[in-house]
Amino acid sequence: QSALTQPASVSGSPGQSITISCTGTSSDVGGYNYVSWYQHHPGKAPKLMIFDVSNRPSGVSDRFSGSKSGNTASLTISRLQAEDEADYYCDSYTVSGTWVFGGGTKLTVL
Amino acid sequence: QLQLQESGPGLVKPSETLSLTCTVSGGSISSSGYYWGWIRQPPGKGLEWIGNIYYSGSAYYNPSLKSRVTISVDMSKNQFSLRLSSVTAADTAIYYCTRRRSSSSCRDSWGQGTLVTVSS
Numbered sequence: 001q002s003a004l005t006q007p008a009s010v011s012g013s014p015g016q017s018i019t020i021s022c023t024g025t026s027s028d029v030g031g032y033n034y035v036s037w038y039q040h041h042p043g044k045a046p047k048l049m050i051f052d053v054s055n056r057p058s059g060v061s062d063r064f065s066g067s068k069s070g071n072t073a074s075l076t077i078s079r080l081q082a083e084d085e086a087d088y089y090c091d092s093y094t095v096s097g098t099w100v101f102g103g104g105t106k107l108t109v110l
Numbered sequence: 111q112l113q114l115q116e117s118g119p120g121l122v123k124p125s126e127t128l129s130l131t132c133t134v135s136g137g138s139i140s141s142s143g144y145y146w147g148w149i150r151q152p153p154g155k156g157l158e159w160i161g162n163i164y165y166s167g168s169a170y171y172n173p174s175l176k177s178r179v180t181i182s183v184d185m186s187k188n189q190f191s192l193r194l195s196s197v198t199a200a201d202t203a204i205y206y207c208t209r210r211r212s213s214s215s216c217r218d219s220w221g222q223g224t225l226v227t228v229s230s
Contacts, residue, residue: 034215036217051216089157091157092215093215100159
């Protein structure tokens with residue numbers, strides 16, 4: 001299985017909105033509504049931010065939202081804050097019953 | 111609140127078997143509706159899914175690791191384990207144990223992670 005495709009880096013200024021894409025195929029992202037997004041600060045465990053494409057776990061800011069169109073899922077962070085600076089990963093269920101991650105996106109808050 | 115804690119050797123020799131255990135507290139590993147799994151992150155690289163298991167023993171593995179990986183559950187100890195055989199330097203990584211809700215991508219509980227280095 002091939003890793004999902006994410007941009008290596010994105011950046012934005014405080015208060016702005018950014019969107020990170022996660023592109024797969026009809027055998028993973030496009031075929032199921034089982035896509036998650038994780039925020040990862042170095043030295044810490046990844047934190048679930050979005051699951052099942054667009055659901056937010058309890059306690060996650062509503063500045064984070066997820067969506068999907070075809071084989072591409074997206075994470076949008078609005079009203080960007082300095083604390084949002086981190087690595088972000090998507091993952092998806094696959095037709096084989098396995099899971100596959102994206103390569104990760106480094107978010108820089110300017 | 112559910113907590114997961116990885117344990118095991120931090121150094122493994124090439125060609126040997128890496129063994130890690132994840133101890134679950136604040137909940138039962140035999141609760142229906144959850145998969146227990148392992149994810150790793152090599153230094154400077156991204157996250158890689160290794161595999162997961164249901165308490166009944168049904169397991170799924172990353173195809174690229176399938177020939178070397180075994181995940182098992184010990185309900186009496188409320189633990190699950192990872193064994194990765196014939197390790198090389200490429201298996202050096204931080205290993206995380208996780209819990210995922212079944213019929214969902216909700217992987218909401220993670221251990222703190224443990225670094226395993228493969229070196230002679």
